[in-house]
Amino acid sequence: MLAYALSFLAFILGLVPYAFHRLGLLIVPETLHAWLAPNTTQEGAGIAILGLGLFGYLFCSLWLVIAGKGPFVEFDPPTEFVATGPYRWTRNPIAALLILTILGEAVHFGSPGIFLLCLLGLPLAHLQVTRIEEPRLRARFGDTYVEYCRRVPRWIPRRPRES
Numbered sequence: 001m002l003a004y005a006l007s008f009l010a011f012i013l014g015l016v017p018y019a020f021h022r023l024g025l026l027i028v029p030e031t032l033h034a035w036l037a038p039n040t041t042q043e044g045a046g047i048a049i050l051g052l053g054l055f056g057y058l059f060c061s062l063w064l065v066i067a068g069k070g071p072f073v074e075f076d077p078p079t080e081f082v083a084t085g086p087y088r089w090t091r092n093p094i095a096a097l098l099i100l101t102i103l104g105e106a107v108h109f110g111s112p113g114i115f116l117l118c119l120l121g122l123p124l125a126h127l128q129v130t131r132i133e134e135p136r137l138r139a140r141f142g143d144t145y146v147e148y149c150r151r152v153p154r155w156i157p158r159r160p161r162e163s
Contacts, residue, residue, distance in 0.1 A: 001071040005061065012098060013054075017105050017114045024113020036110035046108025053101030060086045060093040081141045083148050089157040091148070092133075095125040096155055129154065 025033070038046070063085045065071060068078020086093045099121045106114035137145045151161045 001065070004071075013101060013105070017102060017111075017117055020113040020117040021109065021111045022113065024111055024116060028112040032112055033110075036112060038108065038110035042110060043108050046104050046106070048104070049107055050101050050104025053097045053099075053104055056086075056097040057094060057101060060097060063087070064094070077136075077140075081137075081144055081148075083152070086157075088152065088160055091152050091154050092125070092129050093157070095129060099125060126155075 064078055064082055064087070067080065067082045067084055067087075069080045070078040090096065099118060102114065102118045102121060105111070106118055134149070141148075
């Protein structure tokens with residue numbers, strides 16, 4: 001699981017943003033690159049956003065592993081339904097925090113290409129959640145998951161509704 005997590009993070013937070021940064025250099029006008037060129041404040045803000053997102057991602061992943069009694073990977077999902085901790089406030093903190101982390105990279109580097117990746121990540125994450133993850137969870141956990149969906153928002157954290 002650790003090897004998978006590290007490989008996934010290297011790919012999604014390293015290789016993919018780098019490719020989009022390079023693409024942005026090719027397709028985005030030079031004037032926009034100059035306007036977005038990072039300064040010390042922007043770099044610091046980007047690191048803060050990136051750090052918050054990455055810490056949150058790692059915390060939520062670890063929570064899912066411990067509370068769910070199993071790895072958090074699609075091909076070997078946790079065995080227990082998790083509706084505690086961060087999953088009490090939002091159903092998809094891991095996906096949301098990955099997008100936040102990529103936004104931090106975009107801000108830090110002042111990269112239009114990575115901003116584009118962040119924007120593309122929003123509908124892609126939504127499709128992955130609504131077309132793959134939620135149907136699987138509904139099939140595995142039935143009414144428990146349906147009730148959870150009624151009480152807990154998909155993306156924007158908020159105090160959950162009581163049963």
